[in-house]
Amino acid sequence: MDKSIPDKLYFKIGEVVSLTGIKAHVLRYWESEFGADIRPVKSSGRQRLYRRQDIDLILQLKDLLYRQGYTIAGAKKKLRTKASDEDTPTQASEAEQSTELLKELRSDLVRLRKMLKN
Template sequence: MSVEIPDKLFFKIGEVASITGVKPHVLRYWESEFGAFSPSKSRSQQRQYQKKDIELVLQLKDLLYNQGFTIAGARKALRASKGSAPKTEQKSDREHLLEIRTELRNLRKRLDD
């Protein structure tokens, strides 16, 4: 299930509830239970969620509602996923070294010119 998140900097709690299908009181409860997200507050003390917060809410919703995790289990799953990046983003040491070597060769070539 893919959700379209509008392209803007901040979202009010009602907007987040509408986008994610999670009621505002549940969002406030999740803030207290999961240290992973804590929206900033405006001068008028309204919560200001960012896109990353909405993505986290969607992840929590999936863990709790679809996969049947408990709050404690979802907390552990979030901690575990934080430590490991998706496979597409991970590079081996060899790949990093090859990139560095290429960059150094390009730099040397520019200096020699």
């Protein structure tokens, strides 16, 4: 995980723009092109909420497209190749991911409780 990404579960599109340097319209375009990989959830107000894994992928795409010079099609192929090269997650790694997600959720709830007390 990138240490410059704040420790929280969801990020609004403006926060993702600030973190990645990718403009909002480009992020929305990438969602349409890489929809299976970048899937922000929508709030009840229809606002996009990105997860840490979405931001990690956006940073990876930024590197592939802007630094390494891949086309959109080439980046898609590279991501598919990388995904197929990686082993299928084991139950242990899935449990670790679940534990990490629960820790993040607990941290956000504790932070919210503190805010509400003040």
